[in-house]
Amino acid sequence: MSESIYGSRFLEAKLSRRTVLKAGVAAGAAAVLGRHLLWPEETTAQAAKTLNLFTWEGYAPTSIIQKFEKQTGFKAKVTFYASNGELISKLRATKATGFDLVQPSVTLIPAALDFGLYQPIDEKKISNFRNVIPSMVKASEELGGMSKGKRYGLPFDWGTEGISYNTKRVAKRPKSFGAVHQDEFAGRVTYRATFHVFVSTGLWMGLGNRMRDVYVSEAKARPILDKILAFLISKKKNVKTYWSTAAEIEKLLSTEEVWIAETWDGTGWKLDRAGNPIKFTAPNEGAMTWMDGFAIPKGAKNLDAAYAWINFMYDPRNSATFTKESAYFTAVEGAAAHLEPAIKKQYEESFSPKDIRNLWWYGIEHTWWLDMFAGYVDRLKAA
Numbered sequence: 579m580s581e582s583i584y585g586s587r588f589l590e591a592k593l594s595r596r597t598v599l600k601a602g603v604a605a606g607a608a609a610v611l612g613r614h615l616l617w618p619e620e621t622t623a624q625a626a627k628t629l630n631l632f633t634w635e636g637y638a639p640t641s642i643i644q645k646f647e648k649q650t651g652f653k654a655k656v657t658f659y660a661s662n663g664e665l666i667s668k669l670r671a672t673k674a675t676g677f678d679l680v681q682p683s684v685t686l687i688p689a690a691l692d693f694g695l696y697q698p699i700d701e702k703k704i705s706n707f708r709n710v711i712p713s714m715v716k717a718s719e720e721l722g723g724m725s726k727g728k729r730y731g732l733p734f735d736w737g738t739e740g741i742s743y744n745t746k747r748v749a750k751r752p753k754s755f756g757a758v759h760q761d762e763f764a765g766r767v768t769y770r771a772t773f774h775v776f777v778s779t780g781l782w783m784g785l786g787n788r789m790r791d792v793y794v795s796e797a798k799a800r801p802i803l804d805k806i807l808a809f810l811i812s813k814k815k816n817v818k819t820y821w822s823t824a825a826e827i828e829k830l831l832s833t834e835e836v837w838i839a840e841t842w843d844g845t846g847w848k849l850d851r852a853g854n855p856i857k858f859t860a861p862n863e864g865a866m867t868w869m870d871g872f873a874i875p876k877g878a879k880n881l882d883a884a885y886a887w888i889n890f891m892y893d894p895r896n897s898a899t900f901t902k903e904s905a906y907f908t909a910v911e912g913a914a915a916h917l918e919p920a921i922k923k924q925y926e927e928s929f930s931p932k933d934i935r936n937l938w939w940y941g942i943e944h945t946w947w948l949d950m951f952a953g954y955v956d957r958l959k960a961a
Contacts, residue, residue: 675877706892714909844905
């Protein structure tokens, strides 16, 4: 858990200077209207004691919200998003107002800063920042959390993407990302039609200096991505469907509509804990690794509430509760001591020490990179 591991999760929605604004105006307006309709009688005094949190599905379970409200005196109003693209779209549409705290993938913070969406974070207001694993802090800084000497993103949780499979239907533990492309599983395969499958497939095919070249420039990236796109199109007949949300992939695996899938580690672990014959494994090419964090929108009004939530979640016990509820591990030192043995066992079954050393870390996703990948994803979906 003290390894330096980081990354991102993006492109379930496209992100470009042109398309984000178009999608974001409608999405952002709907979000603002939805909040107004849901809480029409909220007074100014009540609003000042309310945290407006915009986060990933599953990141604010009821047990945590109730404890936060009781302990701090703040109320929490939570809105969920399904992708970093949706997050940035809504913040752009509302001019970075309407939310006090968000949880982007750290590697997407530079793209958000291109649009001036976040404000610098005041570390002096986070007494529990001392609880964060130093290697995680360093990772967040290197992957986009710092800009011009100021901190815009804090590390919180991390996870990987690998292979989840049905142990009754798949005879042998998959050892490679290439398993999802095997014809023997035709019609029982799923993955996201996003940049993630381009990366995993490229790793399996041995392309682009372990796919690092796709972050260098478009000139280097496009020949690599052209090869991967052609291959993915040729294997599209094997794919049952493309999944988008946590709920979708959990249903596909638990109902045995699919037997093997490219998923987050937390998906496989959660289904396993629920009694399904599902296991998660880290492929030999290296599990693709991301880190999500905290960022404060530029127009946030309730800063005290935002910092209260960050401090609350940096408490080891609360961090452990997050892991129990979400199945994702955090960057908080000491949280593991409060986890159940069954959770630790799942981690050890999925990751050997070699697997941890072999983790493949996502790079910073600049605007040109996001625009480029959006085009390839569109072509895959349209094929």
